[in-house]
Amino acid sequence: MVITPKNSSESNREYAFRTISENIISLDIEPGSMIGEQEIATMLGLSRTPVHEALLELSKSKIVDILPQKGCLVSMIDSELIREARFLRITVETALVEDACELAKEEDLKYLEDNLELQEFYLSKDPDKLLALDNEFHKSIYRICNKMQCHYMVSLMSMHFDRVRSLSLHSVKDLKIVSDHRAIFEAIKKKDPAAARSAFQKHMARFELDWNIICREYKKYIAEPSR
Amino acid sequence: MVITPKNSSESNREYAFRTISENIISLDIEPGSMIGEQEIATMLGLSRTPVHEALLELSKSKIVDILPQKGCLVSMIDSELIREARFLRITVETALVEDACELAKEEDLKYLEDNLELQEFYLSKDPDKLLALDNEFHKSIYRICNKMQCHYMVSLMSMHFDRVRSLSLHSVKDLKIVSDHRAIFEAIKKKDPAAARSAFQKHMARFELDWNIICREYKKYIAEPSR
DNA sequence: TACTTCAAACTAGTATACAAGTTTTTTAGA
């Protein structure tokens, strides 16, 4: 488990939530492993209470499964939940990129452009940095459309998806996501909703290809279909 | 505050969450009022802990606003958050009703039909019962499409919307929602995605009309636009 | 050795106690 210092602006609960989330997404906490409240509390120098509350929130998205009086199971990579997370993101964000064509102001376009340049810079250098920029790019679309509450809900579910993207960035060589993002950006800049829509859907379709590769390489982390 | 007995299958935290939610949506707890953890804990015969955790979860959807060391504010009716909740529901459920045309089995159609008959029965008799059946109808669409995790996320945000629907059912006389639901059902039964889509969008558009009526009648509960 | 039983060592859920910050009330002073 990777522990970063506590940000002065965050509460103990927020600190615990952020740290656990980061470690689950980065796979520093392995899918299928058990984590104890006391164990994490000790590592973070906190009591059980804020850790308990953080795990409670994480359990809402089923990224962890609290087994009362037993422990806290970090979920295996579950293709059904990833499917749901993808469905939600594709559905919501497809609608958003169309709206963004109308709503994006000059400063919004500037911000997206800056983000894209950083993505291009870090493309082959730092996968984790790229992932953070990717997330920020998508988040900006929500911000442009004044849908930050939706972003919170979608991002909570996206953790299932993010964990796999984390794998993907490290194992899949041929990355097209940055050029995808630029195509989406250009469509928004040209205020062309149809182009934005198709560029976004092309972007999200790419994942289908990667899934087969990931299944092969990380079989041990992938849940058996329950049916 | 209306207190129902604790269901034997639910934990104290779930009991607190359910009770507080129900009272916020039914407006038995007034928008803009302050509620204390201790106060609610005493009413429910619990300690602060499970109540605290329930309020924490509610704060994630911004239906309550926890002010540290001050108290817990039940949010005013906020048109921006309602807009977001509606956007999310319309976007997600429009996609779902299309999919449902393909995925609905005989037993699913049977279940929807039964629900519809109950809706028709309670239409002019019991607004709260009707609201519950309405929610169950929409939830069934998620179930048919295997998207229950999405349902949880959407429903958490929908509380803003639900609170207004609760007003609407009591104050708006001309209710078309049941016939809307039947139109959606018939489209799914005929496996006609285009018809399902348009029936659903017609259903959700209806709310625009009611909003003006609600604003007039319940002005005291509606937040000032912050901008 | 293999199986049972029971106790000890874990787990999370919840109650309580205290810490830290805000609001309200009281009191002192003019």
Added chain:
DNA sequence: TCTAAAAAACTTGTATACTAGTTTGAAGTA
């Protein structure tokens, strides 16, 4: 009476203590 400062009475955040249930492992029995 009015103002200002201090203290008391609140609030939530967090730590700790206890409860209840699960797992584990050792002791006892065949």
